Amino acid sequence: MKTSQKTVIRLEKLQKHYGAHIVLKEIDLTVTSGEVLAIIGPSGSGKSTLLRCINYIEPPDAGIVTVGDVTLQAEKKASAKQLHDLRHSIGMVFQSFNLFPHMSVLRNVSLAQERVLGRSKKEADERSMDLLEKVGLADKAQQYPMRCSGGQQQRIAIARALALDPKVMLFDEPTSALDPELGLEVLSVMRRLADSGMTMIVVTHEMGFAENVSDTVMVMADGNVIESGPSREVMRNPQTERAQRFLKAVNER
Known part of the structure; x- marks a missing residue:
């Protein structure tokens, strides 16, 4: 681990199902x-659903989710305050960019700061410009998202998530909708975030990122965690037959 051993996220026996179909099976x-x-x-293994359960976009059906000082038990209905406190500490970046097309890039990053954190427009804009500078897009502040490339739009989405000062960032295959060159722009920003000490959970098909940037790799299949450990060990010498089969298939593409 890069810094202290303080636990930021803990999942205990997390389960999610849709009807008779069990998507997550007691994830710790x-x-x-x-x-x-x-x-x-592999696709359909429950990776994206796991992220959505962490921030309660998809409430789990059983188990316990702890993020920072907030603990939610699936069997008990979460209060509005609990959900607010939970989500306030989490930033999430999706496959799709989810930007407001009728607002400028600057306004896309500033709006939530004003509404969620109560910052003034001036404070929010200053913070937004600082973040846009960090993701290499300060010159796009007054443009509209449709005038930006896919890679630029995803970097704007990252800046927007960071603007709320989260404790942890969740990324749900953030480069899957991008061509390889534009994906590299986004991965570069994520690498810098990792180097800065940001706590991150990244669902990804980018095996190079998994091996070289992450500290830990977790392999999922059929709603289970089938292997987890230090990134290079898992990527180069997986111990389970299912993980070996998946990584062999990926490497032969």
Whole structure:
């Protein structure tokens, strides 16, 4: 781990199902401060659903979710305050950019700061410009998202998530909708975030990122965690037959 061993996220026996279909089967997970966890595995293994359960976009059906000082038990209905406190500490970046097309890039990054954090427009804009500078897009502040490339739009989405000062960032295959060259722009920003000590959980199909940037790799299949450990060990010498089969298939593409 990169920094302290303080636990930022803990999942205990997390389950999610849709009707008779069980998507997550008693997932246990601990992520510490400054850790970068990459989650890999075949399509349909529950990776994206796991991220959505962490911030309660998809409420789990059983188990316990702890993020920072907030603990939610699936069997008990979460209060509005609990959900606010939970989500306030989490930034999430999706496959799709989800930017407001009728607002400038600057306004896309500033709006939530004013509404969620109560910052003035001036304070929010200053913070937004600082973040846009960090993702290499300060010159796009007054443009509209449609005038930006896919890679630029995803970097704007990252800046928007960071603007709320989250304790942890969740990335759901952030480069999957981009061509390889534009994907590299986004991965570069994520690498700098990792180097800065941001706690991150990244669902990804980018095996190079998983091996070289993350601290820990978790392999999922059929709603289970089938292997987890230090990134290079898992990527280069997986111990389970299912993980071996998945990584062999990926490497032969």
